[in-house]
Amino acid sequence: MKIEALLTYPIKGLRAHSLDSAEVTKHGFSYDRRFMLLEVKKGEDGTPTLRNMAIAHDPRGSRFFPKIQQPSDYNAKDGKITVVFKPPPGEGEEKTLEIPLEPSTEGLEVTEVTMHKSPTKAYQMPEEYCKWFTDCFGYEVILVYLGEHLRPVLMSSTHADATTQQPASGGSTGWLSSITSTATSILSSVTNNAEESKVTFADCAPYLVVSSASMSDLHRRFPEPMKADIMKFRPNIIVSDAEKPWEEDYWGEIAIGGAEGAKIECIHNCGRCKSVNIDYETGKPATDESGKLLAKMQSDRRVDKGVKYSPIFGRYSFLEAGSEGKTVKVGDEVMVTKRNEEHTRFDWKGLATT
Incomplete structure (x- = not known):
């Protein structure tokens, strides 16, 4: 085999x-599932809650094509993920976003994330990234980065x-x-x-x-x-x-x-x-x-x-x-x-x- x-x-x-x-x-593998998308849902009183996004419930995710550029030998922080959004025919134009592969987390808000009762923390990425995904999905989304946090x-x-x-x-x-x-x-x-x-x-x-x-x-x-x-x-x-x-x-x-x-x-x-x-x-x-x-x-x-x-x-x-x-x-x-x-x-x- x-x-x-x-x-x-x-x-x-x-x-x-x-x-x-x-x-x-x-x-x-390095960089596997270090980022995740969360939908921001508002209750009747306006209180926001976060929902973990996955392709089963957010099938539009299948139209995003990420490509990793590995960090260079001289700068461990210059790697990036280039994400191309290709909407289905007749539903808009192709869009591209670049995300740091290992972003600086200084000053970023920390968010609680729990998957299958396994909790961790993650950093909410700056607004420019969240807005890009929000525009593509058509509902409010935030992008979070795991950083040094891992789930048990x-x-x-x-x-x-x-x-x-x-x-x-x-x-x-x-x-x-x-x-x-x-x-x-x-x-x-x-x-x-x-x-x-x-x-x-x-x-x-x-x-x-x-x-x-x-x-x-x-x-x-x-x-x-x-x-x-x-x-x-x-x-x-x-x-x-x-x-x-x-x-x-x-x-x-x-x-x-x-x-x-x-x-x-x-x-x-x-x-x-x-x-x-x-x-x-x-x-x-x-x-x-x-x-x-x-x-x-x-x-x-x-x-x-x-x-x-x-x-x-x-x-x-x-x-x-x-x-x-x-x-x-x-x-x-x-x-x-x-x-x-x-x-x-x-x-x-x-x-x-x-």
Whole structure:
């Protein structure tokens, strides 16, 4: 198997920025989801409240195209994000905004942000940035920057005891590899340090790993020549050339770039929501067959008892200790180094799992 694509999302809820290579950190790829948009809602008494924005509820976010310019060697603060807003045809003109990749936070108002019961603080960006997004979305929006703040990972270790397997000598990744440990032991390296584990504005974990072989299986659910769009699943790492669809359900750990490369622990399944029904070209819920993608997955992809009403696509993942700072590249070899015999059970303290 190989790395087909690496993706980062500098502003949560907007489109991805593609990478040729990336340094892996315990908090995800550099600059992934360090910014976020919040809608300002006013109550009857005029008191403002803030709502976290995401593409499922704010589909116009699919019409924003961010591109990262990395900081130069001589100035660590001159990196930037260039965001191009491309409204659907007939709905206005293209607009561009430049945002500092690492803005100065001096004098910025601090805002409380809570995602899935995991709280943090963020800096409200200056008015010029908030107004630009407000004009594009058509309702009042503020842009916030995470800065040094991170959210606690609410990972639970109460998964079902699925037996884990490790490839036999010679690098085989077959299903009959020898048993070496249990899923609970895999979890321990992450969950025993749950209080120290932190995440950005990503929903549940620093990385989301998906397989393009499984995407091919989704294509058959649509009439020819229509295909599903893997970008709707908002992955960080796309793996190609898996032996068969949905085998990633059982991945416990993958190694990228050979045995000495970066190791990613695949801990939880990712339950899907109506965001996969959004038409990225119109910035609205799709009205054709692609708008039924979530329903089409319901028939056979509800495979996790922890989120029994949500179809599964992809694995929430964490960087294994010892891989911090390694580099992964598109085209790198991917090996499954640990494999579960059974499906893991999603158990996140911030989300209902009944």
